[in-house]
Each structure stands twice: as C-alpha cells, then as structure tokens.
Amino acid sequence: MKTITEDTIRCTGCRACEKACTRGAISMTKNAEGFLYPQIDETNCIDCGICKRICPAEKIVELKTPQKTYAAIHKDKEILKDSSSGGVFTALAEMVFEQGGVVVGCILDKDFYAKQVIVSRSEDLAACRGSKYVQSDTKDTYPQVKKLLDDGILVLYTGTPCQIAGLKNYLGRPYDHLLTADFICHGVPSPQLFIQNILWLEKRNGNQIVNYRFRNKVGSYQFGLYYYYYFVRSTDVVGGSAVLDPYYFSFLNAKTYRECCYQCPYAQEKRCSDFTFADYWSVEKFHPELDSDMGASILFMNTEKSLQYQKNIEQNMALFPSKLEWMKQVNENLNQPAKRPDSRNRIYQTIQEMGYETWANQYCSTLLWKLRNLYGKFPLGFRIRIKMIRKKWAKE
Numbered sequence: 001m002k003t004i005t006e007d008t009i010r011c012t013g014c015r016a017c018e019k020a021c022t023r024g025a026i027s028m029t030k031n032a033e034g035f036l037y038p039q040i041d042e043t044n045c046i047d048c049g050i051c052k053r054i055c056p057a058e059k060i061v062e063l064k065t066p067q068k069t070y071a072a073i074h075k076d077k078e079i080l081k082d083s084s085s086g087g088v089f090t091a092l093a094e095m096v097f098e099q100g101g102v103v104v105g106c107i108l109d110k111d112f113y114a115k116q117v118i119v120s121r122s123e124d125l126a127a128c129r130g131s132k133y134v135q136s137d138t139k140d141t142y143p144q145v146k147k148l149l150d151d152g153i154l155v156l157y158t159g160t161p162c163q164i165a166g167l168k169n170y171l172g173r174p175y176d177h178l179l180t181a182d183f184i185c186h187g188v189p190s191p192q193l194f195i196q197n198i199l200w201l202e203k204r205n206g207n208q209i210v211n212y213r214f215r216n217k218v219g220s221y222q223f224g225l226y227y228y229y230y231f232v233r234s235t236d237v238v239g240g241s242a243v244l245d246p247y248y249f250s251f252l253n254a255k256t257y258r259e260c261c262y263q264c265p266y267a268q269e270k271r272c273s274d275f276t277f278a279d280y281w282s283v284e285k286f287h288p289e290l291d292s293d294m295g296a297s298i299l300f301m302n303t304e305k306s307l308q309y310q311k312n313i314e315q316n317m318a319l320f321p322s323k324l325e326w327m328k329q330v331n332e333n334l335n336q337p338a339k340r341p342d343s344r345n346r347i348y349q350t351i352q353e354m355g356y357e358t359w360a361n362q363y364c365s366t367l368l369w370k371l372r373n374l375y376g377k378f379p380l381g382f383r384i385r386i387k388m389i390r391k392k393w394a395k396e
C-alpha cells in the first residue's frame with residue numbers, strides 16, 4: 001500500500017496531505033489506537049508527489065532561534081485565572097482581534113472531541129483557553145485559513161509545532177498577515193482514549209459530564225496543586241488531582257503519546273512559529289521579584305515579525321526578560337522529545353484487550369491510588385502547607 005511518509009511512525013496526522021491532494025485521493029482514518037492517519041485511494045492517485053512534498057515529517061519547516069525570551073503574565077486577573085499558565089494565548093488573540101483579524105484555537109466539542117476552530121470574537125476565546133491534553137483535529141482549518149489569507153485577513157494560528165509546520169507546508173508560501181504561535185509540547189494522546197475516559201468517569205459518578213478542564217487554579221500555582229481536572233455533572237463540580245485519573249496519569253508519564261511525538265523534530269529550542277508559549281515552571285526560583293502565584297508563561301518572540309507586535313502585547317501582558325538557559329532547565333521538551341517508555345509498547349493493546357473500564361478500575365485499585373485519594377480529601381489549606389514544607393526541605 002502507498003504511504004506518504006517513508007516511515008509511517010513519523011506521521012503527525014496534521015491533514016496537510018489530505019487537504020492538498022487535488023484528486024481527493026487521501027482520506028484520514030483512525031488506526032486501532034484512535035489516531036488519524038492518511039489513507040491513499042490508489043485508483044485516484046496520480047503520483048503527483050504533492051503529499052510527500054508538503055508533509056511536515058518529510059519536509060521540516062525553517063526553524064528560528066528565539067530572539068527575545070520572557071516570563072509573561074496577563075494583566076487581567078480573571079483571564080489569568082482561566083488560562084493554563086500566564087495567559088499568553090488570550091493576549092495574542094486579543095491583539096489580533098483589535099486589528100480586525102481572526103484566531104485559530106482548540107476547543108473540546110460537546111462530544112469531548114478536541115478540534116481546531118476559527119474564532120473572531122473575544123467571547124469565543126474562553127472555549128479555546130486552557131490546555132486540552134489530547135490530540136486536536138485540524139479539520140478544515142488549513143484551507144479555510146488559506147482562503148482568509150488570500151482575502152487579506154490577518155490570521156493567528158495557535159497549536160502544536162507539528163500543526164503549525166503542516167499549515168506552513170500546506171500554504172506553500174509566506175503571508176505577511178499570518179501570525180503563528182506554537183507551544184512547547186511533550187506529546188498528545190489519542191482522542192479515542194480520552195473519550196473512553198470520559199465515559200468511564202460518567203459511569204463511575206453515575207451522571208453525565210458536561211464540561212472537563214485539564215487545569216484548574218484551585219489552590220495555588222506555586223505550590224504545585226495545579227494539575228487538577230474537574231468536571232460538571234448536573235450542578236456539581238468534581239475535582240481531583242491528575243494522579244487519580246488513569247488517563248491523565250498515563251499522559252503525564254508519556255505512556256500514551258502518538259508515536260511521532262517520541263521523535264518530534266520540533267522538540268527543541270529553535271522554533272517553527274513567530275511566537276512560542278508554555279508553562280514557566282519554577283518561575284519563582286528565577287524571578288523572585290514576580291507575583292506568579294496565579295501562573296506565568298514562557299513567551300518567545302522568534303521572528304522579526306513577532307518583534308513588531310511587542311508594544312501591542314505589552315498593553316495586556318506584563319513581560320519580564322528572562323533567560324533561555326533557565327527555561328531549558330525546567331522544560332525538557334526545549335532540549336529533546338519525550339522519552340518513549342517501554343510501557344508504550346503495550347498500553348493501547350492492553351486497554352483494547354481488557355476494555356477501558358477494567359483497565360481504569362485496575363489502576364484505581366492500587367494501594368498508592370487509595371492513599372492518594374485519601375490524602376486528596378484532606379482540606380486544601382492543609383495540603384498547601386504540606387507542599388510548602390516539602391518545598392522548603394527540598395531547598396535545604
């Protein structure tokens with residue numbers, strides 16, 4: 001069977017090939033793990049080679065060394081609270097709206113499927129805010145963005161570096177009025193796995209989940225009570241630490257990523273976008289002068305174009321010059337891709353064989369899980385104090 005990448009494992013599922021094929025000979029189909037891969041209809045394929053030429057796994061886009069590196073904190077406390085880290089995404093999006101542009105971001109739809117959408121109003125940003133730790137589907141955004149750019153409209157495309165690379169290769173030429181922003185990414189699990197987790201949580205809680213957030217600033221950013229998930233069923237908000245959630249725990253331990261993530265050519269300090277943003281973990285260690293209790297982002301300005309927007313960004317964001325070496329100390333994916341654990345060989349197959357529910361219930365039956373669950377029931381103030389003491393010990 002014909003393939004686009006020489007080594008299928010490197011395919012990122014970005015859809016650039018599907019959208020660029022003039023014969024409509026490529027369609028995306030789910031593999032057994034639930035990741036999308038292109039399939040070529042050989043009766044329609046004329047071997048023109050466009051798909052291979054634009055594949056971001058085959059053709060790595062130009063990478064740039066960051067020109068300016070900042071710790072960044074949104075000035076609006078409500079936006080900061082609603083964002084995963086320092087609110088860079090919202091600041092960039094607001095700037096683009098002010099100039100009459102549109103923004104591409106990721107939402108979870110009503111079926112908990114992560115997908116890229118185009119938005120043009122501030123009130124639509126809330127759904128895009130927040131990290132969704134699952135692979136998002138670019139859907140039709142590449143051709144839609146091309147049309148907008150050809151009509152002269154300013155576009156900001158935000159996403160994983162491989163999504164940005166796919167877009168750039170699909171467009172095939174630079175546009176002055178295209179801005180791109182990637183985040184430092186450790187990898188993406190399968191959408192099918194995430195939806196299975198939602199169904200399992202619904203069954204476990206005996207009620208429908210209507211909202212799921214991967215990050216919640218309950219407690220405080222500094223004290224590490226930050227990876228919280230919560231979901232709303234009827235009127236309740238249910239929260240818990242990520243280590244109590246089998247999907248989330250496997251994600252944090254790099255067990256469930258798409259195969260290409262473990263050899264991602266974009267996991268390094270040189271970047272494929274105008275801007276790069278990420279969590280600025282341990283910012284308090286490098287910038288004790290900052291009030292970072294509600295989170296801080298890393299912000300890179302990588303291109304001449306991005307530097308032109310600095311003044312506009314500063315209207316909504318406080319920017320503090322910071323050092324790339326510090327950021328590389330706390331963000332491993334600025335140095336290399338995530339390491340593939342041996343358990344990646346079996347995890348999806350095990351889940352398929354035993355069923356998600358049995359697998360997840362097994363995870364929740366360990367003594368460690370039960371102890372963590374018990375600890376989670378202690379008052380938040382008490383847990384924060386314990387964290388502070390542990391942090392102090394670690395420093396001494």
Ligand SMILES: Cc1cc2nc3c(=O)[nH]c(=O)nc-3n(C[C@H](O)[C@H](O)[C@H](O)COP(=O)(O)OP(=O)(O)OC[C@H]3O[C@@H](n4cnc5c(N)ncnc54)[C@H](O)[C@@H]3O)c2cc1C
Pocket residue numbers: 082083084085086087088089090104105106107114128129130131132133134135136158159160183184185186187188277278279280297331333
């Ligand atoms: C899968 C994934 C892996 C990540 N890995 C790291 C990491 O290793 N190190 C690190 O420092 N930061 C990582 N991040 C980024 C981090 O979680 C925050 O998203 C980032 O700090 C932005 O925070 P913010 O406050 O500026 O914006 P927020 O308001 O939180 O904005 C989130 C932005 O991320 C986009 N987004 C959310 N989910 C997805 C998705 N699944 N696919 C594409 N775009 C998405 C939104 O469209 C928006 O642009 C990762 C994010 C994701 C989604």
